[in-house]
Amino acid sequence: MSQTFIEILRRALDEELARDASVHLLGEDVAAGGAFGVTRGLAQKHGEQRVRNTPISEAAITGVATGAALCGLRPVLEIMFIDFATLALDCLVNQSAKYRYMSGGQLAVPMVVRTQAGAAGGAAAQHSQSLEAWFIHVPGLVVVAPSSPVEAYGLLKSAIRLGDPVLFIEHKRLYTMREDMPENPELPPIGKARIAREGKDVTLIAYSAMVNIALEAADELARAGISAEVLDLRTLLPLDMRTIAASVAKTHRVVIAHEAVQNGGVGAEIAARIGSELFDELDAPVTRVACPFVPIPFAPELERALLPGRDDIVRAARGLVHGQGH
Amino acid sequence: MSQTFIEILRRALDEELARDASVHLLGEDVAAGGAFGVTRGLAQKHGEQRVRNTPISEAAITGVATGAALCGLRPVLEIMFIDFATLALDCLVNQSAKYRYMSGGQLAVPMVVRTQAGAAGGAAAQHSQSLEAWFIHVPGLVVVAPSSPVEAYGLLKSAIRLGDPVLFIEHKRLYTMREDMPENPELPPIGKARIAREGKDVTLIAYSAMVNIALEAADELARAGISAEVLDLRTLLPLDMRTIAASVAKTHRVVIAHEAVQNGGVGAEIAARIGSELFDELDAPVTRVACPFVPIPFAPELERALLPGRDDIVRAARGLVHGQGH
Amino acid sequence: MHTLQTPPATPSINDLLQMYRALWRIRVFEGQVQRLAAAGEVPGFPHLSTGQEAVAVGVCAHLSPQDTLFTSHRGHGHVLAKGADIEATFAEILGRETGVCRGRGGSMHLVDAAHGVLGATGVVGGNLPLAAGAAWAAQARGEKHISVVFFGDGATGAGVFHETVNLAVLWKLPVLFVCENNGYAEFTSREEHSNVKHVSAFAAPYDLTAQTIDGNDVLAVYAAAGAAIAQLRRGDGPYLLECMTYRMAGHFVGDAQHYRSKEELAAVREKDPIERLKRHLLAQGVAQSELDSLGEQAKEEVQAAVERARVAPHPDPRTVGEYVYSAPSLAHVP
Amino acid sequence: MHTLQTPPATPSINDLLQMYRALWRIRVFEGQVQRLAAAGEVPGFPHLSTGQEAVAVGVCAHLSPQDTLFTSHRGHGHVLAKGADIEATFAEILGRETGVCRGRGGSMHLVDAAHGVLGATGVVGGNLPLAAGAAWAAQARGEKHISVVFFGDGATGAGVFHETVNLAVLWKLPVLFVCENNGYAEFTSREEHSNVKHVSAFAAPYDLTAQTIDGNDVLAVYAAAGAAIAQLRRGDGPYLLECMTYRMAGHFVGDAQHYRSKEELAAVREKDPIERLKRHLLAQGVAQSELDSLGEQAKEEVQAAVERARVAPHPDPRTVGEYVYSAPSLAHVP
Ligand SMILES: Cc1ncc(C[n+]2csc(CCOP(=O)(O)OP(=O)(O)O)c2C)c(N)n1
Ligand SMILES: Cc1ncc(C[n+]2csc(CCOP(=O)(O)OP(=O)(O)O)c2C)c(N)n1
């Protein structure tokens, strides 16, 4: 029977807590189930010492998680909105990410920072951002952004077991998505992209909630006789260029889609690498579909007008295949 | 008689303090001259009310500057190292950058955040970063990175007078650079790049301290019979694509150089835009010269090994012109 | 913790009747937000101030339009008490073009510059240094007006609260810190957030004047705020006013409140600030009928405004890119 | 501010002689850093602890290698007092392959995991929550060892100090907060940084046990730290120890110190912790000659280590990319 993203994430956390005594959860209201209910019941089951509420102190709790990780705990920290990660960046960037390097390999920070991102339903400018691009610019960090409940299940477990500081980004629109859990789900390796749909005319590269939109676009394109391959990056840092290269070698056309604003987004890095590493493979310019350079507005019709959608991807892909747009 | 970057910056601040009573300076030790001496003597001349020392409270002082700007002051805040801007990001990103938008145009934040960045002489992992890429991903911000004392003079004045929150990035290696102040220096407009050297075979795009290195590379290339055009971006957000396009239309080959790590850097955005907007102009893949994906090490020989230099740019440019590299 | 220097201001019966009506205005306004949110007409997740109205009304009674106000995610009441137009405020919460922020801001980012409402923040604690900055601007210009910031007890967990208090004391800024201590941060009680029972206790190390009062007693709030603001206007530096209060609604509209018992919620209703002012006014000889009609007037005033807001135009999607930069030349970023 | 519960531990003469030597070790070490920095042999901008040695020695005398230590930008003394190898520490400050961090960290990022030195931070205040986290790990595992963090008075301006104290008290973490209050943050005096004279005053609102002592009196530090650490090991929660001290050197090597008068600097020398312990030991009947030879031994021990460090190999540039990730597969990012 199918379960929601939230329920499947909870199962992954529950199983990791049971599997490894060094795994601990912390964050604001997590013992009360968390703002979105992901950790509901876990404090009761594993004890308030393993699932700890914290004050509203993003800087300190990220530091506490990092210090505990240095001593061998495997903390899973919840930062309620990625917009609040702005308060944790000194620790994440100056400490967590650099500890292994600055100590010459003496110490490591096996920690996962779960956070929630993206725009939906008028959460407005300070609760809707997609800031993953900042984190792919920081050596030492790993960035994971699952596209579905089952993907999230495996990726979260892999992240907890990894041994590096991982930013694990959950899109708020995915929380209600349902899937059936397979019997024995495999744990996708960190750093490996996934071909979500095979195709031969154009490659659609996406991650997080945008993967589902890309799949819808692929359906639409199929009706127009265009065969689109959809890549789900899963890990944004490090980037799986091998899988991307194989697809581009087949399609020779690329659309990169993400919800974050285009300027300085993850799509820029992907486009730049394709442009330099796969220059001769390209029949058309790499096209990015992303959010215009505007904060997320509150009013739903403005929010809708701003967010990139299925039709934007379809238009971009058609443009490439039919040689428009350049 | 020539003056250093620091002396010329001081002059710009001195003149703006004298010109406009709403201009105020604040930051750690600024009344004592600041950690690098940029504000030396200004508190004595303009009063401790105009040039204020603050506690070590990056979050609060950025908020105080923002709140004052909302009420019509023009604060110039010094964040001693860009590495510490990690502590100010909630305010800069969630408040300063979005205020005009979230208020529907009722309010503005005319503020300049001066900060110092880059690697030199073993400042090590937490005092050497180049994090400008984060800020070009934030709608509402303006990002300026001068390449010389005289450039800094005009750009800082333009930034103070602009009316938007500006991140003004000073590279520590430039502080000792000397130039003669022209009689009546013009104030370069924000958002306009500068052709630092004309050329026809390849375009070298750089900013901040990397411009001087690109110019050295251009000299070296000239000896090899390659005519390199060097663009000094000056403003990273917004990007002056018009000037870039004009140059690429002439050279058809591009090397982008910056000190920040390549992955997710400003060069990614520039390369992506050239790749899509100027696809047909390119005779060769856009090449990036940047820092490998490693924190800045303490030991000088490691730091030197890591930082991109003149020879890296020369090699990249030769590769493009002589058709290697793709 | 210091006590008041100046004698508490005593409001006239007429002042109190004004406040009674102001309390009802907020109560009805929040009720309408709740009703329409439940009906799916309100975007986002609004946070109601129901039960905490006395703090907003008692403090803002002392403020002029030039005095600046910053609030939090729970700011509807503060904004109304400061004088913002009811229709434009509600329209903003509905995301309409006629809203104070033309629908760009929403419930958590209310700005009404004309009435000195300079902002609200959705990031807990983020409003505190902004308010100190506004106070600095007034101080720098030698102006006499002050800055007020409303925040919750949970915000004291945020480092920026302490950074801001330190700076405000050091610079003697005319900023009034008003903490609404409602005993909870989201679903977690104060005890689980901090060992510090009273937020005013944080003032002592700084020699910051502070007081803890019953925030559900509008008379107490009025008196304490009056004295505090008098100190600020004298240029004697900042003041921390902790108002003990209760949130009668959930953390946000839709909060099931599993973390609070029926008994606790019932007890909360006992402390209803409107009921308490009503009892006081009746004891002062004001007629029940007069109070009822004041309540009725507030109700009609708000409901009429709400209905106008509900039929107000939505923003034009083509204008989504406006207001990002000061000049169009800067805004051409794809 | 609370006072001690348990009677101060009294060190034996032999303990004191050990400490005397330990003080000299740091003093000579810092002198060598200064000398070689002036000669251009030291990369970066080292911060010396000269004059503040008694805090490091008096506290670390109570620590085992399992106890974890975090320090700041001014951490050479703490690291040595905790037992780190002198040569490997100096080699790190010189950026050599034989350094504790193989030259990757440097003066501001000393780590010696084998001796429980888990880190130093160049970002003021950043070390505090890490220390609390290490304490949490010990508590979570039911281990008895504790975590100690050294920081300066300026760090109390940083919000994360207050966030960390709140959390440490709430969770009853076995972390000892040791503040070296040397009256300055860079070039700015404490008075200009805060209205709060004594850092220990921040403890009261939290009911955190705290004490302010003379940090230049190693006996006082030893006694206070002993009592504090006993409390921590009993599981009675955190402790804040404020040590009043003076930095005899500049903020960093090269600081011209225009902000301090000749008189002030002279007065500082009066308070030299080494001189004070020396006077005490002489009064206890220890022979001048014995003390001189201890100083001499420390000097020779350190100088020999320094000379070995100076001829140690530099890191191989080809290894610059090591230690970024746990697995090579993750490290292939251009
Ligand atoms: C920095 C930050 N962390 C977490 C949140 C999520 N959040 C929203 S309101 C809230 C509780 C705030 O409690 P309090 O300050 O007491 O205000 P109240 O809601 O009780 O009025 C939290 C944790 C946030 N908005 N900002
Ligand atoms: C967050 C941050 N802001 C500013 C600095 C620059 N800085 C380095 S040391 C220092 C002063 C620290 O004073 P204190 O904490 O008292 O330590 P002390 O130097 O006196 O030992 C400052 C401001 C920094 N390293 N980190």
Ligand SMILES: [Mg+2]
């Ligand atoms: Mg509360």
Ligand SMILES: [Mg+2]
């Ligand atoms: Mg100090």
